[in-house]
Amino acid sequence: MRRRTIAATAWALCWPAWAARAPRRKALPVREAPTRPYGRRRDVLAAAHAIAEVHGLDEAWVEAALTQARFNAAVAQLIMPAAAPFAKNWAGYRARFVEPRRIDAGVRWWHEHESWLQLAEERFGVPAGIVVSVVGVETFYGRVTGAFRVLDALATLTFDFPTGRSDRSAFFRAELGHFLELSQRERWDPSAVMGSYAGAMGLPQFMPSSVLNYALDFDDDGRIDLLGSGADVVGSVARFLTEHGWRRDMPTHYPVEPPADIVERARLLVPDIVPTFSPAQMAERGAHLDDAALQHPGALALIELLNSDAAPTYVAGTQNFYALTRYNASSYYALAVAELARALEAAH
Ligand SMILES: [Ca+2]
Numbered sequence: 536m537r538r539r540t541i542a543a544t545a546w547a548l549c550w551p552a553w554a555a556r557a558p559r560r561k562a563l564p565v566r567e568a569p570t571r572p573y574g575r576r577r578d579v580l581a582a583a584h585a586i587a588e589v590h591g592l593d594e595a596w597v598e599a600a601l602t603q604a605r606f607n608a609a610v611a612q613l614i615m616p617a618a619a620p621f622a623k624n625w626a627g628y629r630a631r632f633v634e635p636r637r638i639d640a641g642v643r644w645w646h647e648h649e650s651w652l653q654l655a656e657e658r659f660g661v662p663a664g665i666v667v668s669v670v671g672v673e674t675f676y677g678r679v680t681g682a683f684r685v686l687d688a689l690a691t692l693t694f695d696f697p698t699g700r701s702d703r704s705a706f707f708r709a710e711l712g713h714f715l716e717l718s719q720r721e722r723w724d725p726s727a728v729m730g731s732y733a734g735a736m737g738l739p740q741f742m743p744s745s746v747l748n749y750a751l752d753f754d755d756d757g758r759i760d761l762l763g764s765g766a767d768v769v770g771s772v773a774r775f776l777t778e779h780g781w782r783r784d785m786p787t788h789y790p791v792e793p794p795a796d797i798v799e800r801a802r803l804l805v806p807d808i809v810p811t812f813s814p815a816q817m818a819e820r821g822a823h824l825d826d827a828a829l830q831h832p833g834a835l836a837l838i839e840l841l842n843s844d845a846a847p848t849y850v851a852g853t854q855n856f857y858a859l860t861r862y863n864a865s866s867y868y869a870l871a872v873a874e875l876a877r878a879l880e881a882a883h
Contacts, residue, residue: 568609573690574602582693582708590716597715603726604690610683611697613732625840625848625867632672632871633878641667641879644676648765651753655773660783664876664883666772669862671879672872673740680738680762681731689714689734689743710734713743720747721759737761738768739775749775779861782833782854787873789828791851793837794821803837808860808869810834810853817851824851838866 573579583601587594645652645667652663667676674680692707714734718725730736734743738761741750750759753770760767794800799820803812812820814829822837828851836852850856850870859869 568607568612570605570607570687572602573604573606573694576694578694579604579690582711586712586715590712592715592719596719600686600715600718600725601690603686605684605687606695607683607687607691607732610688610691610732611695614692614700614703615697616700622843623841623867624843625870626842626845628867629871629874633875637671637675637875638878638882640676641671641875642882644670644765645879645883648769651766651769655753655769659773659777659781661773661776661781662876662880664880665776665787665859665872666769667879668872668876669772669776669859670738670768671875672868674738677738677762680740681729681735683730683732683734684726685714685728685730685734685736685743686725688730688732692733707734710743713747717743717747738765739772741771741775745775746771749778775862776858779858780854781858785833785853785855786827787856787859787876788838788850788852788870789831789835790825791817791828791837791849792823793839793849796821800837804839806836808836808838808852808857808866810836810857812836814851822851838870840867840870 583598587597689711693711696704751770754766838850838852840848
């Protein structure tokens with residue numbers, strides 16, 4: 536279950552779904568991108584049969600839903616890696632997210648949803664600032680939630696995944712099944728649901744499997760609404776993090792000065808974002824930690840973030856830093872969320 540969720544939420548490299556569009560190749564304007572209906576293509580009908588069986592859905596309903604799907608050329612283009620990859624640059628990445636407009640709007644969003652954020656913090660142990668920050672990084676508090684029909688996005692990436700990069704069609708085929716199951720459960724019209732080019736939905740940009748497994752009807756009105764209900768958004772983000780290992784009252788990271796010895800440094804970097812070393816083990820290998828970090832009760836990870844040609848940035852990541860990477864498998868993403876959260880807390 537956990538492995539599938541990691542794949543569901545974390546396949547997209549370091550940028551949140553919406554941001555992938557900006558620094559990459561020039562995309563086709565969404566509304567002008569060529570589309571064509573899948574209609575009754577043989578592989579689509581075969582998929583309808585399989586999805587109905589796996590998810591216990593009515594085959595005629597699944598078939599009717601899938602025949603509404605349209606190939607979208609912009610989706611197929613956006614899933615491709617950038618023609619010229621950008622050098623990893625933490626300072627540049629940070630500047631996009633930890634900036635005054637996103638902080639001001641975040642403080643307003645925080646005030647608007649204060650009681651739900653408090654309730655989520657009490658129940659799940661995830662601080663309000665972290666929840667607001669995730670929503671801010673993912674969709675700028677709902678300003679950018681995706682202009683694609685989720686049905687078209689998932690169908691395109693299932694049936695016409697472009698050649699020229701690693702094939703992820705099996706992942707999207709599974710998500711298409713989850714999406715149809717979800718549509719049936721929530722009584723959505725599958726052809727009316729909008730999301731990112733990868734099929735991520737709502738303010739927190741959950742993939743369908745994450746909505747099924749982690750979304751909450753936090754305001755208890757009988758439905759899950761990750762676009763219109765701030766309460767459901769808050770509860771769902773907090774639950775997602777707590778179910779991926781978030782620990783109450785634990786910081787996300789500590790400052791660290793890495794070992795000067797490059798061999799020791801390389802050894803500490805081997806496990807990447809996975810907390811592996813006790814503070815004492817880190818110190819033995821020559822890393823300098825402050826008193827708070829030295830008293831940390833769990834394992835730490837030495838996180839290295841590159842700054843193009845300038846010196847890298849290092850932090851000592853905790854279990855909670857790792858939990859943030861379950862949302863998006865990138866240390867750049869996780870540190871941006873953690874630092875935006877701190878800025879929000881200071882401004883709130
Ligand atoms: Ca609700």
